[in-house]
Amino acid sequence: MQTTRPVLSVVVPMYDEEDVLPIFLERMHPLLDGLGLGYELVVVDDGSRDRTAALLTSASADWPELRLVRLLRNSGHQAALSAGFQLARGEYLVTIDADLQDPPEVIAELLATARKDDVDVVYGVRSDRSSDSWAKRTTARLYYRLMCRLVGRDLPFDAGDFRLVSRRVVDAVNQLPEDGRVFRLVIPWLGFPSAEVKYVRAERAAGSTKYTVSKMFRLAFDSLTAFSAAPLRLATWLGLLGGLLSVGVVLAALAIKLTGRSIPGWTSTVLAVGTIGALQLLCLGLLGEYVARLFQASQRRPQFMIGYDSLEDPGHHSYAE
Ligand code: UDP
C-alpha cells in the first residue's frame, strides 16, 4: 500500500463497460502518466456482470496506479461515486464517466484551474448540448431549473458528474451521513469556492447507456426528496382543498334537501364521504409534516460550513505547491 497521498485521484464508476474499457484504458494511461504527478486511478466496479473486472485486473498488472474496487452488487452510479469518495486518497479528486463522453484531456485543465484560482470545486460544464436530443435537453433544463429552486443556490447548468474537488470537499461530503446522495446537488449546496471549465461532450465511445429509465427516475426522485419535503406536504394542500370543496358540496346537498327534491339517504352519504375524505387528507398532511421533520433530522446535514477562520493558517487548504 502506498503511504504518501497522491496528488490526484481519478474516480470512475463502471457498470458493464467491457465494450468501452479497452479504449478508455488506452486513452487514460498515457494521459495520466503525462501529467507528471502522483496519481491513482480508482475504478469502482458497480457489480458488473460482464468481463469489466477481469479486464481491469489484467490491465493493473503493468499499471500500478490502477486501483480496482469491486462492489458486491449493482448499487447505482451515485452510490459507486460515494464509494470512490470514501476510498480515494488524493489531494484532489476527479470523477469521470467510463464512456469517454467527458474528454479525459480536460482533467489537466480542471486541475490547473483549481490551482490557479485556488478554488475547491471545478465543474466541467457542457458548452454545447447539440449532440443531445430535444427531449433530453428539455428535461435536463427543467431538472436544473427545479433543482436551483430546491437547493436555493445557483447550480452550474449543464454540469454532470465530471468535476474536480479538493480534499476539503471530499472530507465534507464523506461526513454527510445521509443516504441517496446526489453529488451534483450536494456539492454546490456545500458552498465551497468554485470555478467552471467548459468542454464539449462527446458521444458515448462504445457500448450502450447504463442509465435505464428506472435509474433516471431514481435520480430524479432522490434529487427531489433530498432537498424538499414538498411532495409530503402535498396531502396538506389537497386536504385543505378537499375540505373547501366538501363544504361547498355539503351546503349544496343541504339546499337540495330543503327544496325537497333529494333522494332519501343522498344528503347523508355526500356529507359523510365529503367530510371523511377531507379529514383523512388533512391528517395525512399532518403526518407528512412530521415525517418531513424526521427526514430532515435524519439527514443530519451540517448547519454551516466554515470557509475561513483567522485562527487557522489562511492558506491551509491550498494544495497549490
Ligand atoms: N454506472 C454505474 N452504475 C450504474 C449505472 C451507470 O456505475 O448502475 C456508470 C457507467 O458505467 C458510467 C457512468 O455511470 O461510467 C454514467 O453512465 P452512462 O454513461 O451509461 O449514463 P449516460 O451518459 O447515458 O447518462
Ligand code: MG
Ligand atoms: Mg454516458
